[in-house]
Amino acid sequence: MLGSLRSWFRRRRIPALRALTQADAPAVAALHADGFHRGWSVAEIEALLADRVVFGLGAGHGRFATVLDGFVLSRVAAGEAEILTIAVSRRARGQGIGRLLIEGHLGQLATAGVRDVFLEVDEANAPARALYAREAFAEVGRRKAYYARPDGSRGTALILRRALG
Ligand SMILES: CC(C)(COP(=O)(O)OP(=O)(O)OC[C@H]1O[C@@H](n2cnc3c(N)ncnc32)[C@H](O)[C@@H]1OP(=O)(O)O)[C@@H](O)C(=O)NCCC(=O)NCCS
Structure with missing residues (x-):
């Protein structure tokens, strides 16, 4: 019974959440490069995952959720967290994985004693803004000409x- 349920989930490719480890760095770097025009190296991701104030969560499929469909990373200090990055693989977007990741991650951060979560998003990034609005993030400030876009313009x-709790 349990076995057939597991294979049903595997067939439907419903992702499961799991903590990230340093071994995930190459897959996380690939997902990041798929989502942003300025990528992070495997070594940079490895260093983040080794940092005890950095919290990471992955959404994956397959046995033990080994194959990552998306991830989120935050840095925590003094009861506040900053979401450093979140990305879902292009082929898996629009299926609720971003929400699953954010909701799981907020739970993870609340358990770690975080009271406030901050992040920065390009105002032109409609999918990300929709995701954050859905998860009750509210605007508290703006930084003009902060992002360098591939076409040379600034976002x-x-x-x-x-707030959590
Ligand atoms: C932003 C991102 C993580 C969203 O992941 P996702 O798995 O596609 O998101 P979900 O399927 O969970 O959708 C979450 C909400 O955003 C909305 N949304 C998703 N894609 C959208 C799009 N292209 N346009 C408008 N809204 C969109 C969904 O409708 C959903 O809202 P709903 O529940 O009210 O319907 C994904 O698009 C991504 O990896 N983008 C590239 C990296 C990036 O920009 N990261 C954010 C940096 S701040």
Whole structure:
């Protein structure tokens, strides 16, 4: 019974959440490069995953959720967290994985004693803004000409906050 349920989930490719380890660094770097025009190296990701104030969560499929469909990383200090990055693989977007990741991650951060979560998002990034609005993040500031876009233009960063608890 349990076995057939597991294979049903595997067939449907419903992702499961799991903590990230340093061994995930190459897959996380690939997902990051798929989502942002300026990528992070495997070594940079490895260093983040080794840092005890950095919290990471992955959404994956397959046995033990080994194959990552998306991830989120935050840095925590003095009861506040900053979401450093979140990305879902292009082929898996629009299926609720971003929400699953954010909701799981907010739970993870609340358990670690975080009271406020902050992040920055390009005001032109409609999918990300929709995701954060859905998860009750609210604008608390703006940084003009903050992002360098591939076409040479500069984008405004919105600073969003979500209180926990
Ligand atoms: C932003 C991102 C993580 C969203 O992941 P996702 O798995 O596609 O998101 P979900 O399927 O969970 O959708 C979450 C919400 O955003 C909305 N949304 C998703 N894609 C959208 C799009 N292209 N346009 C408008 N809204 C969109 C969904 O409708 C959903 O809202 P709903 O529940 O009210 O319907 C994904 O698009 C991504 O990896 N983008 C590249 C990296 C990036 O920009 N990261 C954010 C940096 S701040």
